[in-house]
């Protein structure tokens with residue numbers, strides 16, 4: 001039995017080492033990716049539920065790895081956050097979204113672009129978030145043309161710097177959205193603390209609404225409460241017509257999900273917008 005245990009331990013040890021090596025390799029690749037600009041923003045339309053016009057879009061980052069193909073942000077964003085590389089990636093995201101906004105304007109599309117901003121970009125001394133408004137001024141863009149998506153993780157243990165940057169962005173005219181609403185702790189308390197414009201109902205609530213009375217009731221309650229607080233609601237991960245209809249009936253303002261459109265490269269997104277049905 002002793003021998004077996006030792007073998008088991010050796011096996012676990014090898015697994016640990018392999019995981020660490022994979023992480024180190026990914027980090028090495030991530031540094032190269034920044035230098036070689038292997039990132040690209042995809043855009044997923046967000047529709048006005050009543051008219052189904054694509055009046056907003058969320059920018060979602062993709063990493064085109066030369067050997068491994070597209071790597072999901074769910075994999076590399078956490079690593080980028082742990083290593084502060086998110087600060088540089090975050091600047092790329094903003095600059096890139098600005099360029100797309102200019103193209104949308106040239107094509108006469110009025111779209112509010114959502115950008116995901118990491119808590120690190122709020123808390124770090126080295127973050128250039130504070131210069132974004134200046135960059136917009138230089139490009140003749142307005143802060144009102146952008147939504148900053150933040151998660152509840154931002155507000156947990158939020159330091160003074162985070163809170164003041166949040167206030168500053170809001171004062172500058174950026175809209176704020178609380179992402180993955182309802183999945184974290186004390187979501188409601190945070191709503192009071194910050195000047196939110198939108199809440200985004202998480203996909204896991206939307207998933208069940210067609211066949212679970214509880215999930216439908218939860219969505220209805222979130223929508224009602226948001227409206228009473230003067231906020232608009234975006235439902236995420238809408239995949240079926242049934243979900244669309246139920247959320248529309250519940251008074252949800254905006255919808256995002258495969259039912260309407262998947263995230264797409266900028267060029268495809270601009271073509272999508274130029275199509276008379278959506279633009």
Ligand code: C2E
Nearest residue numbers: 060061073074077093116117118237238239256257258263
């Ligand atoms: P998120 O901000 O909650 O983004 C929504 C995710 O849901 C996206 O996954 C999107 O592709 C996916 N999605 C949208 N509609 C549907 C649907 O109908 N069905 C299903 N199954 N999925 C749907 P994605 O692009 O893989 O991003 C995953 C997460 O990575 C994001 O979650 C966000 O937390 C993070 N992320 C993505 N882009 C960025 C970025 O530019 N900056 C930062 N800081 N984080 C990002």
Ligand code: CA
Nearest residue numbers: 058116149179
């Ligand atoms: Ca988001």
Ligand code: CA
Nearest residue numbers: 174175176197
């Ligand atoms: Ca506002």
Ligand code: CA
Nearest residue numbers: 179180200236
């Ligand atoms: Ca979300």
